[in-house]
Amino acid sequence: MTTPSRDLWAHLCQHTPARIALGRTGVSLPTREVLDFALAHAQARDAIHLPLDTEALCADLQRQGWPSPLLLHSQARDRHEYLLRPDLGRRLDDESVARLGPPDATSPDLVLVLGDGLSALGIQQHGAALLGAIRRALDPAVRLGPLVVVRQARVAVADEVGERLGAAAVAMVVGERPGLSSPDSVGIYLTHAPRVGCSDAQRNCISNVRPAGQDLDTAARRLAWLFGESRRLGLTGVGLKDHSGLPLTGLPTPAGSAPGLN
Template sequence: MVEIEKADGSEDYQISFLRQFTSARIGIGSSGAAIPTKPALEFKMAHAHARDAVYSRMDTEMLTDELIQFKLPVLALHSKATNREQYLQRPDMGRSLDELSSNRLADQITNNGIVIIIADGLSAAAINKNVLVLLKLLIPRLTDAGYKLAPICLVEQGRVAIGDEIAAELGASFSVMLIGERPGLSSADSMGAYLTYQPKPGLTDDARNCVSNIRTEGLALPTAADKIFYLIQESLKRKLSGVWLKDNQGLLNKL
């Protein structure tokens, strides 16, 4: 039997130890028929942060300046969604490039190689905060391993599937889509990575591998970089991705 926190903040039985394992709202107690004032205010604040994240803007100027360090071309692209309202109401428009962006890609055909695509998704704040740290860990490992890298693509108002079109137009054999995830009430800055072998328009999510909840308080960025690099290696070696590619990293060490 576990009794949750009382309105005055005391606890008859220990429950606080559970909170070290999760940021979920557990054992917040009650005050009459409602929850205590402090958790109620914290909930409203978290909801506000989530809404702010959805409407945040990717700092393309800052990212472009910082991405120069990787000595790769950087392409600024845009989906067919012209603004945030249209992006949210018309998911299909976030999955396709506008005409100007398609024309820009036509001059950048790479024929094979890995393309890294950065999109704002549903939390540009997550991209602004996390993507450069992750790439500083990931790109050197890819180049040291001898992988050919295509231009880095920055996509505004983009969704996951837009990476398939970009990779196909570039002629890339593999895509790494880094995108802001739908913000939760404890994770407004979460970034996801979607990995696809032989990407092309029309693929569905079963063709991708996803590494989710990449952030300081979730899947730590060094761990995420290790996982992404492992999955890229396995995918290219086995020539598949998605539900057909199993994540066996570290399993043998636990036997």
């Protein structure tokens, strides 16, 4: 019987969840590593297909003192269509457009949007707590628009929400593409002057937001800093650099978990 060989990199495992120092049995991986990979792959797939439980999410939000959010839906009718047609996830369906109604005459400074994205699990587990951290981090003088939850959502659907609500800026809190060690990652996308047709170059992204990545409070403070600078400069995106000085706390973004969901 061949015994697993000792990997001299094994001590580095305490610093990262990345798959390093896996060892080997003969010319193959140890059985435990093959099984761990299969489990992580299944968790990533489940995170993509898991439906967002909006009833439980709304209950979590209301326990934090938020009013009942506006529940909207993209033009992607179901998960299958959402995955095959990213363009449909970027626009609201007709019923949601009607529910939003005409632009708000008060023109809110910022609208917060929650979207399931490619990991409803991340929003389910961290969405309410992250919104609470954002509310604490923002200047109390900031006028928030109605809270919005969008199902089958891509990042750009928030542009239409913000435009129809007459918002000066929109922050999309969305489930990120799962990695093999991060099925619950959340991203925050800030866009100044949101409107249909905005490009990714016009957004600032805060990625890998989760307890094992960039912690919620740090991400919220980073968003508050970026929002303050966006108001001062009148822009977001490539022209707005993060000079907040806040640390990228926690673990590095694992392979497979990447910003750029749109």
